[in-house]
Amino acid sequence: MSPYSDVLSRIDKACKESGRSHFAPVLIAVSKTQPAERLAELAQLGQRDFGESYVQEALPKREALAALGWANRGLIWHFIGPIQSNKTRPIAEHFDWVHSVDRLKIAERLSAQRPAGLPPLNVCLEVNISGETSKGGGLPAELPALAQAVARLPHLRLRGLMAIPAPSADPATQRAAFRHLRQLLKQLRTLDPDLDTLSMGMSDDLEAAIAEGATHLRIGTALFGARTYTERTDT
Numbered sequence: 001m002s003p004y005s006d007v008l009s010r011i012d013k014a015c016k017e018s019g020r021s022h023f024a025p026v027l028i029a030v031s032k033t034q035p036a037e038r039l040a041e042l043a044q045l046g047q048r049d050f051g052e053s054y055v056q057e058a059l060p061k062r063e064a065l066a067a068l069g070w071a072n073r074g075l076i077w078h079f080i081g082p083i084q085s086n087k088t089r090p091i092a093e094h095f096d097w098v099h100s101v102d103r104l105k106i107a108e109r110l111s112a113q114r115p116a117g118l119p120p121l122n123v124c125l126e127v128n129i130s131g132e133t134s135k136g137g138g139l140p141a142e143l144p145a146l147a148q149a150v151a152r153l154p155h156l157r158l159r160g161l162m163a164i165p166a167p168s169a170d171p172a173t174q175r176a177a178f179r180h181l182r183q184l185l186k187q188l189r190t191l192d193p194d195l196d197t198l199s200m201g202m203s204d205d206l207e208a209a210i211a212e213g214a215t216h217l218r219i220g221t222a223l224f225g226a227r228t229y230t231e232r233t234d235t
């Protein structure tokens with residue numbers, strides 16, 4: 001089986017086992033560090049959603065992909081990396097979704113810089129679910145105020161929450177973190193019933209994320225193999 005069909009059947013099986021056959025999550029192929037040719041291969045198989053973490057890597061890659069014939073063919077681009085405020089403009093101009101908004105200043109810049117001809121930018125608030133001080137994401141206690149402020153910005157559409165829990169090989173621990181994110185979304189929905197997105201689950205914990213209601217999975221390694229060069233920490 002190809003890695004792509006392998007991931008699709010893992011998702012399918014997890015959906016069936018958690019009684020979610022009626023609602024499959026969106027698979028985002030996390031293509032950071034992968035060359036345009038690898039993305040084109042997946043697009044050829046029907047993959048449409050791609051996730052990138054570094055603006056300066058993503059933009060030339062998308063031009064290369066366009067040169068391979070994939071311009072204007074319905075690909076959906078998700079920005080999932082840390083955001084520095086001096087990088088918000090190209091993100092606002094070139095992406096459909098941003099999963100990693102963790103402070104109001106970034107959201108305000110993205111809204112102000114979203115080009116007039118484009119639909120509102122879909123955004124998720126990133127939550128620091130495991131309380132790791134080194135990690136990105138806002139604190140759960142700050143979410144209601146942040147969500148209300150972001151929801152008011154004219155060129156953004158607040159969709160929900162994203163988290164990257166501390167890695168764990170234990171399915172129960174994986175599920176506990178995802179359940180926490182689901183409960184935070186449920187609380188926010190009392191303020192904003194339109195919120196519909198739980199961006200959670202990666203290569204090693206997608207089953208646990210599906211069992212807890214993930215709507216968007218962000219999968220890299222299981223689709224492309226191990227990333228071959230060191231990830232940069234800048235955006």
Ligand SMILES: *Cc1c(COP(=O)(O)O)cnc(C)c1O
Pocket residue numbers: 030032053080081164202203204218219220221222
């Ligand atoms: C790299 C990355 C992923 C993909 O992780 P894998 O373990 O390779 O599936 C998902 N989400 C974010 C935010 C990432 O940076």
